[in-house]
Amino acid sequence: MSVIVILIGFSLVVALGFLWAFLWAVKSGQYDDDVSPSIRILYDNENDKSKQSITNQKNV
Amino acid sequence: MADCIHCGQDCGKNPIIWNDKPFCCNGCSMVYQILADKQLDRYYEMMPTPGIRIEQENTSGTRYAYLDSEEIKLKLLDFSDGGIARLNLFIPAIHCSSCIWLLENLNSLHKGIMHSHVNFVRKEVSITFRESDISLRQIVELLHTIHYIPDISYNKTSKDTHQKANRLMIMKIGVAGFAFGNIMLLSFPDYLPGGEAIDKLMAGTFGIVSFILALPVVTFCSSDFFLSAFKSLRKKIINIDLPLSIGILALFLESSYEIFSGSGTGYMDSLAGLLFFMLIGRWYQSRTYQSLSFDRDYRSYFPIAVTRLLDGKEEFVQLKDLKTGDHILVRNGELIPVDSVLTEGEGNIDYSFVTGESIPVAKKTGDFVFAGGKQSGAAIKLRVEKEVAQSYLTQLWNEDKLGDAGEMQMQTIVNKVSHYFTIIILAIASGAGIYWAFSDIGKAVYVFSSILIVACPCALALTIPFTFGNVMRVFGRNGFYIKNTEVIEKLTHADTVVFDKTGTLTHSRSMNISWEGNELTTHEQQWIRSVARNSTHPLSVMVSEWLPSSTLLTVLKYKEFSGLGIFGEVDGHKVMLGSKKFISGKDSSEEGKISMVYISIDNKLRGCFNLENHYREGLQQVLNGLKNMNQHLLTGDNNSEESNLKSYFPSTTQLHFNQSPVDKLEYINTLKNNGNNVIMIGDGLNDAGALLKADIGITIADDIYHFSPACDAILQSSKFGRLQEYLLFSKSALKIVYLSYLISFLYNIVGLTFAIQGLLSPVVAAILMPLSSISVVTFASLSVSILSKARKF
Structure with a gap:
């Protein structure tokens, strides 16, 4: 059963990874505006392929 | 009748038709043409009538010429390397998804713009552009031509600090939530039957990991509570954060002791959970209207x-x-x-x-x-x-910075309650501790700390954010925007209300018009209307709108005499409109009573139009609803409207005329010194001092984003008639707060009976504490939403 101690260690590493991702997202301003991204995703940029790639890059 | 494709307003009798589509004015049709030309007409497909109407076209000329000045440019640009620059503009008109779409496609309007990004919550657009292709001034003018007029001013700093604080708050919630979830998992064996039989290595590891996870919760997440408790102690006040801090520290120290002495697993899960809930409460309370500004000077x-x-x-x-x-x-x-x-x-x-x-x-x-x-x-x-x-x-603002000092002395209910709460809990804890100390010192310490733990006033701390936070949102949906939750509490204490007249009780743009003199013939009406149409003076506009519509005739020799009147020849008849002095050469004896427009045709006086102030709809209801408060009226005008006003106000109302801005400020000051809690309701800059000085300053505004002086609340002018309902609602909300306090006290009594006897087991603590918080939050949120439905908000 003491293997659980090691498993807890691993699970914490994973959890810390997500916490770091969350903190990074907040710091980079992704939580500043919670309205426009939900609208923006619905625009299709059919006549503007170049812009699409820019936005894609940004989201990666 | 058709609605304008651009702004959705009624086009009136003569719509402007372009491309078979109706427009209310040239401005709207111009924007449509620009957008259609650049193939941006999807703007009109996404949302019906997304456009903004502006009253006066003023793009041309040198209005924005100052933006070419290097010094000003430097201050406004966020970034510039000589070739590429970035700029953040506040555009209050942003209101729908079409706005976002259009503003993010600015690059189709001008190739110098590389990228634009809208922040909807802050109503800002950030524009990256090539300085060689387009200048700052051209960008602003471009935005103006499509009717998105940026509000250019320097004071962005307050918004930035707000944003930083908001981000920090979300990070704290994230960390607390993370710790809460993980410690909860580690504490799970404690809640199961036979959990005590867990082997020593695992129990020890779980304890130490919990301790490590709880460290950032106590240091990083609780820092605000400790700081505020410390600050208030230095001022010798007890606020809610003091008992909270004591509770947090007691929980943490007791749990650490248990973990390291091996006597138990502690309450780290409860600690992290409580912090998590309380931070959410604070965040909920602080979510205000980022795009509204309550402290303009x-x-x-x-x-x-x-x-x-x-x-x-x-x-x-x-x-x-x-x-x-x-x-x-x-x-x-x-x-x-x-x-x-x-x-x-x-x-x-x-x-x-x-x-x-x-x-x-x-x-x-x-x-x-x-x-x-x-x-x-x-x-x-x-x-x-x-x-x-x-x-x-502007002196009004300099004179009155003393308002801040008075602010600190305000005793909110939560602070009053926590004052007694802290004293009582400390008394109980020491009493019980001393009692147990006679028999068992170890037990005494345990009882002392468990009383502090179980009495942690989290439920108290959560009540106000969730009740008043919800009320604030309900008000916001109904056009009454409040600066912070404290204002709601102040509203319930108010006993005096002071009104400004012009623009507050009266509409600034509409008036009752009547004609005095011999009946005008249809021809005469047509002549007058044709002449008046040439002037942009509000009185001419109102007269020409009031007259029945007819074909406009050509006006010859049209001339405007500033401050006097207008002259024109129609069909060979000389038509003059204007003040009495202009028409008859005699000075008006009844200056200022009501606005009068005298008419003469072929040098013969025909009579005059009387334009009377038009009171806002619902004024009577508001005054009736507030009749158990002292009502006062302050106006900069003379007493010509006195009899009219008296018919609205109860006889006890004090009406004061010819008040200068400083008089108004002084008047509020006197009322406050007499121990009244004053609401000031005003609109213009001349009320700014009084609004600041009053306990609650409410600004009435047609355009909530623009012209509201510093105040505690902004009321949309169309909602003026419901003013008394907002006050009643606040009072009911206060009752909800008291009920929630009662609930949390009941929990405390149960918890304390366990704790005093030294019987507080981790299970009891773990169930009681979150349960009290959750039930208080649920009760507060549910009752506010039931109340808002019942009151038809």
């Missing part, structure tokens, strides 16, 4: 630069650099930024910002002109008499 109204005339040359200087004796040029539609003397040109100054009065005042050369007016007509030259900060109106 004069700087946000006045232009950031003016045209100075120096040795016959025009140059742009920043407002703060203006010196007494400088000569400045103010063009049509520009604001006069300083107290000055008119040296050249005919002033026709609209003080609607200041007084709410829309009828322009005529000024002659040599007249003194107060800051805050807007020139309409040809450009005028002025000599600066006082520096900006010393001007009559």
